[in-house]
Amino acid sequence: MTTASKRLSRVDAINWNRLQDDKDLEVWNRLTSNFWLPEKVPLSNDIPSWNTLTTQEQQLTIRVFTGLTLLDTIQSSVGAPALMPDARTPHEEAVYANIAFMEAVHARSYSSIFSTLCTTRNVDDAFRWSEENPTLQAKSELILERYRADDPLMRKVASVFLESFLFYSGFYLPMYWSSHAKLSNTADLIRLIIRDEAVHGYYIGYKFQQALAEASAERQAAVKEYAFELLLELYDNEVKYTESLYDAVGLTEDVKKFLHYNANKALMNLGYEALFPASVTDVDPTIMAALSPSADENHDFFSGSGSSYVIGRAVATEDEDWAF
Amino acid sequence: MTVAMPLEYPIAHGELVYFSTRSSNTRRFVEKLELPARRIPLERDAQPLRARRPYILVVPTYGGGSEKGAVPGPVIRFLNDETNRALIRGVIAAGNTNFGAAFGLAGRIVADKCGVPFLYRFELLGTDDDVARVRKGVTEFWKRQA
Numbered sequence: 001m002t003t004a005s006k007r008l009s010r011v012d013a014i015n016w017n018r019l020q021d022d023k024d025l026e027v028w029n030r031l032t033s034n035f036w037l038p039e040k041v042p043l044s045n046d047i048p049s050w051n052t053l054t055t056q057e058q059q060l061t062i063r064v065f066t067g068l069t070l071l072d073t074i075q076s077s078v079g080a081p082a083l084m085p086d087a088r089t090p091h092e093e094a095v096y097a098n099i100a101f102m103e104a105v106h107a108r109s110y111s112s113i114f115s116t117l118c119t120t121r122n123v124d125d126a127f128r129w130s131e132e133n134p135t136l137q138a139k140s141e142l143i144l145e146r147y148r149a150d151d152p153l154m155r156k157v158a159s160v161f162l163e164s165f166l167f168y169s170g171f172y173l174p175m176y177w178s179s180h181a182k183l184s185n186t187a188d189l190i191r192l193i194i195r196d197e198a199v200h201g202y203y204i205g206y207k208f209q210q211a212l213a214e215a216s217a218e219r220q221a222a223v224k225e226y227a228f229e230l231l232l233e234l235y236d237n238e239v240k241y242t243e244s245l246y247d248a249v250g251l252t253e254d255v256k257k258f259l260h261y262n263a264n265k266a267l268m269n270l271g272y273e274a275l276f277p278a279s280v281t282d283v284d285p286t287i288m289a290a291l292s293p294s295a296d297e298n299h300d301f302f303s304g305s306g307s308s309y310v311i312g313r314a315v316a317t318e319d320e321d322w323a324f
Numbered sequence: 325m326t327v328a329m330p331l332e333y334p335i336a337h338g339e340l341v342y343f344s345t346r347s348s349n350t351r352r353f354v355e356k357l358e359l360p361a362r363r364i365p366l367e368r369d370a371q372p373l374r375a376r377r378p379y380i381l382v383v384p385t386y387g388g389g390s391e392k393g394a395v396p397g398p399v400i401r402f403l404n405d406e407t408n409r410a411l412i413r414g415v416i417a418a419g420n421t422n423f424g425a426a427f428g429l430a431g432r433i434v435a436d437k438c439g440v441p442f443l444y445r446f447e448l449l450g451t452d453d454d455v456a457r458v459r460k461g462v463t464e465f466w467k468r469q470a
Binding site: 021022023026030191194195197198202206209264265268269271273274278288291292293294301302303 | 346349420441442443444449452457458460462464
């Protein structure tokens with residue numbers, strides 16, 4: 001019997017008061033409290049800013065967002081549902097249902113940006129471009145292949161790479177515009193997506209590590225090898241995709257650093273050590289600041305170089321202070 | 325009368341106290357440091373951890389963005405103990421830049437509340453560079469405190 005038909009043969013009512021893994025509830029709560037819709041972001045305030053972009057910059061932006069839409073669509077309709085049959089708990093399945101829906105919200109958000117800022121013709125052109133672009137199609141195929149194959153661990157690996165690595169060649173651009181005080185509302189919306197993807201990658205990676213821990217040493221070694229092979233294959237393709245988009249605006253080299261930085265984080269979500277050394281992950285500080293406003297402040301008290309480490313205000317601490 | 329102190333680690337040097345959820349990211353970072361460290365228990369019914377000497381707290385941030393819930397519950401319970409609070413000397417926080425302004429927020433909150441320096445932030449398991457910097461920094465920090 002296949003896993004899918006096993007699921008259909010019997011479903012028990014989910015009891016959230018009997019948890020097998022409290023991480024399920026923790027992540028469920030995090031995801032539901034992070035819930036948002038694009039309507040809450042005043043995208044139309046970006047119209048004047050959009051009009052300051054050159055035709056080439058506008059086309060680049062629409063293409064980047066179309067590429068991101070494709071990844072969100074894959075994750076919503078194929079990726080997250082493909083993880084459900086292997087869920088270890090009913091609560092894990094519910095979290096994947098949340099992830100699937102939220103990815104649909106993300107995909108829908110790009111269309112909100114388009115309808116607010118762009119002409120229908122330019123958007124239609126970009127969707128046509130996405131269907132014909134070989135590197136975009138190649139990355140989609142590399143992921144879908146793993147989603148279709150009968151290897152539950154590799155489904156999770158592919159899913160984490162999508163959530164924590166593949167999006168970032170695209171996310172770079174709105175962070176770049178934001179660092180130049182352009183399309184700032186659009187950037188706010190993208191930051192909400194970036195926050196969601198972090199929780200998705202973390203959770204799927206956690207479930208991957210749980211399942212991997214039960215596998216034999218040989219199997220663990222084989223999965224690690226497949227995972228790094230897939231990452232490198234995706235990386236090679238991602239470099240080509242990045243060049244095809246960003247060469248014209250001269251940003252390719254810094255986008256690559258952002259790819260390295262995020263590839264390391266994707267690996268860490270799977271429990272593996274970072275692959276790319278610090279010398280190739282030194283993303284432009286203004287991009288890091290656009291991502292996380294304090295990220296460029298060096299919280300390195302030890303080196304003495306930190307400009308902004310926090311010495312607490314030494315307030316008298318009462319017990320009730322800790323009732324957060 | 326002098327009493328010999330059979331300690332493998334100088335008494336003036338503190339230790340690390342850390343919390344890590346089942347995902348174990350923070351635990352793995354701490355293990356890579358190879359410094360004396362004790363873990364705040366995950367389970368509510370476990371024997372609570374009592375600090376014995378000055379320590380640096382290593383705390384993960386529960387992501388999301390708001391201050392509420394950023395510091396894990398077991399860490400709050402640990403710091404609610406007055407003896408524990410009196411011995412804290414600094415904070416190191418784990419987090420993720422994807423959470424924007426809330427990156428490593430738990431560290432900032434604890435540092436502010438306890439009046440100790442926010443020493444360092446790292447992401448997820450921490451990179452080799454993070455490990456090297458923190459290992460060296462913590463060791464020197466205790467020498468200066470002595």
